[in-house]
Amino acid sequence: MQFSDVTTMRVGGAAYHFVEATTEAGLIAAAHEAWGGHDEWLLLGGGSNLVVSDDGFDGTVIRAATRGIERLESAEGTVRLRVQAGEPWDALVASAVANGWAGIEALSGIPGSCGAAPIQNIGAYGQELSDSLVAIDFLDYLDGEVERIGAADLGLDYRTSAIKQGRQGVVVAIELELLDTGDALSAPVAYDQLAGALGVQLGARVALATVRDTVLSLRASKGMVLDAADQDSVSCGSFFTNPIVGENFARTLPDDAPRWQMEDDPADVVVALGEEPALPPQRSDHRVKLSAAWLIERAGIGKGFSLPGSRAAVSSKHTLAITNRGGATASEVAELARFIHTRVFSEFGVRLQPEPNLVGLSL
Numbered sequence: 259m260q261f262s263d264v265t266t267m268r269v270g271g272a273a274y275h276f277v278e279a280t281t282e283a284g285l286i287a288a289a290h291e292a293w294g295g296h297d298e299w300l301l302l303g304g305g306s307n308l309v310v311s312d313d314g315f316d317g318t319v320i321r322a323a324t325r326g327i328e329r330l331e332s333a334e335g336t337v338r339l340r341v342q343a344g345e346p347w348d349a350l351v352a353s354a355v356a357n358g359w360a361g362i363e364a365l366s367g368i369p370g371s372c373g374a375a376p377i378q379n380i381g382a383y384g385q386e387l388s389d390s391l392v393a394i395d396f397l398d399y400l401d402g403e404v405e406r407i408g409a410a411d412l413g414l415d416y417r418t419s420a421i422k423q424g425r426q427g428v429v430v431a432i433e434l435e436l437l438d439t440g441d442a443l444s445a446p447v448a449y450d451q452l453a454g455a456l457g458v459q460l461g462a463r464v465a466l467a468t469v470r471d472t473v474l475s476l477r478a479s480k481g482m483v484l485d486a487a488d489q490d491s492v493s494c495g496s497f498f499t500n501p502i503v504g505e506n507f508a509r510t511l512p513d514d515a516p517r518w519q520m521e522d523d524p525a526d527v528v529v530a531l532g533e534e535p536a537l538p539p540q541r542s543d544h545r546v547k548l549s550a551a552w553l554i555e556r557a558g559i560g561k562g563f564s565l566p567g568s569r570a571a572v573s574s575k576h577t578l579a580i581t582n583r584g585g586a587t588a589s590e591v592a593e594l595a596r597f598i599h600t601r602v603f604s605e606f607g608v609r610l611q612p613e614p615n616l617v618g619l620s621l
Contacts, residue, residue, distance in 0.1 A: 261308070300617065360445045372432050
């Protein structure tokens with residue numbers, strides 16, 4: 259098996275040993291076998307967030323191909339779903355929209371599998387998985403047991419989780435809670451660009467199918483929907499995450515640099531008459547999210563940019579994506595990513611972090 263055949267970037271060498279698990283029990287057994295043999299191992303889902311070196315992977319690759327969406331008991335006005343790890347994410351979103359369940363419609367068009375979704379807390383257009391995730395069933399590498407881990411214990415944050423930060427194991431299934439109000443309307447629209455495309459104000463609720471179609475159209479305009487006819491979609495989506503920096507550092511950037519405050523102001527505290535109020539909390543250096551696309555463009559790297567002789571290029575539609583223009587190698591992809599990383603750091607002092615998992619490669 260060649261990684262160039264099973265990843266959306268279409269690069270990467272061979273896997274030493276490849277196992278495809280089509281059942282939950284098979285997935286667990288495959289992991290136990292790999293761990294018992296002390297092999298290097300790699301879990302593969304949809305291949306949309308993975309770039310493997312041209313040398314391939316000298317270990318066991320387990321492909322989670324489990325499928326299934328099970329409805330669980332839930333409170334009135336909600337629906338709970340247990341979804342197998344190998345279920346394609348967008349198939350789940352399409353099913354939810356078709357059934358009138360709200361909460362993940364703005365995450366339409368994101369490639370990859372449901373098991374991968376909590377690892378980086380996928381998000382787009384004002385929604386994140388953490389908004390609807392209840393728990394995961396997780397096969398822990400340390401004890402070989404499947405345990406249910408609540409969303410609050412997963413360390414979910416912007417494009418990260420405890421799993422991405424180093425907790426080893428396999429996501430067997432995810433459990434979500436969505437809205438089932440009976441009106442087939444979306445959750446309140448929470449993103450300016452989406453609201454503008456829909457022609458509504460922030461906070462409005464719109465027909466679920468309309469939101470899904472609009473999100474798919476927005477993503478397609480950026481080459482972010484897999485399409486055999488669109489060369490810009492031969493990528494792993496956004497190659498870099500939007501950097502998170504301190505507020506003091508953010509103030510050193512040009513005035514027109516986009517930035518978003520990550521924390522809310524401290525909540526008001528009511529103090530009874532006669533009681534001494536506590537001292538206000540010491541002001542911290544709040545986290546601020548920057549636009550990686552803006553940083554890349556202002557560092558002099560525009561849409562369609564490529565290094566001389568390279569078959570890897572920045573998307574012609576969106577500067578956050580690195581694309582395979584036909585026959586590119588993983589080395590060419592990594593070379594371009596390193597160039598972008600170096601240019602942004604040299605210009606602004608910001609270190610961009612890759613969003614996909616890099617195996618045998620580094621920036």
